Amino acid sequence: MPTPNSAALDFLLTRRSRPAKTLTMPVPDRAALQTLLTAAARTPDHGKLEPWRFIVLSKPALARLAAMIPARGAALGIEPDKIAKAAAQFGTADLAVAVISAPKASDNIPQIEQIYSAGAVCLSLVNAALAAGWGANWLSGWASHDRPFVRDGLGLADHETVAGLIHLGTETSTPPDRPRPDLGAITTWVDA
Numbered sequence: 001m002p003t004p005n006s007a008a009l010d011f012l013l014t015r016r017s018r019p020a021k022t023l024t025m026p027v028p029d030r031a032a033l034q035t036l037l038t039a040a041a042r043t044p045d046h047g048k049l050e051p052w053r054f055i056v057l058s059k060p061a062l063a064r065l066a067a068m069i070p071a072r073g074a075a076l077g078i079e080p081d082k083i084a085k086a087a088a089q090f091g092t093a094d095l096a097v098a099v100i101s102a103p104k105a106s107d108n109i110p111q112i113e114q115i116y117s118a119g120a121v122c123l124s125l126v127n128a129a130l131a132a133g134w135g136a137n138w139l140s141g142w143a144s145h146d147r148p149f150v151r152d153g154l155g156l157a158d159h160e161t162v163a164g165l166i167h168l169g170t171e172t173s174t175p176p177d178r179p180r181p182d183l184g185a186i187t188t189w190v191d192a
Contacts, residue, residue, distance in 0.1 A: 024170050027168055046114075073086065100161070
């Protein structure tokens with residue numbers, strides 16, 4: 001019989017992201033963030049390729065990115081309210097970590113598995129932050145998928161994409177729990 005880690009299981013069964021717009025100062029300092037990034041990097045990674053990297057975005061960097069949003073949104077014909085929402089995502093944040101999916105050439109590890117690994121890094125970073133007592137939220141949005149924005153704003157190479165923007169800070173309120181999936185509707189048991 002395995003020895004359970006009841007505290008860890010209870011955390012996972014009750015974890016809840018905090019809306020980014022409810023996060024404020026203080027944010028993790030460099031030492032605290034280093035611990036969170038270390039935990040996030042302990043993600044399953046077939047072939048040990050490390051097909052992801054981190055870009056830590058401080059308040060000035062987030063303000064710079066927010067200032068880029070209106071022109072990019074207009075160029076893409078995006079509705080003004082969606083442009084404003086995207087600008088606010090960057091402009092009102094105090095700290096975010098862009099998790100960058102950076103697949104490596106491999107004869108053995110398919111690119112899709114490397115992309116899945118970057119997604120796992122996002123969730124691991126959110127969970128590490130929550131476990132450390134910080135508020136955290138995983139976001140994306142149209143700007144994070146816009147090639148000129150991520151190239152010019154984040155310096156991404158052509159093969160790189162944003163897997164997620166992990167907003168970190170101090171939570172100002174605990175959100176109510178949301179409805180969870182009906183396991184009976186999404187689970188198939190195969191016994192033979």
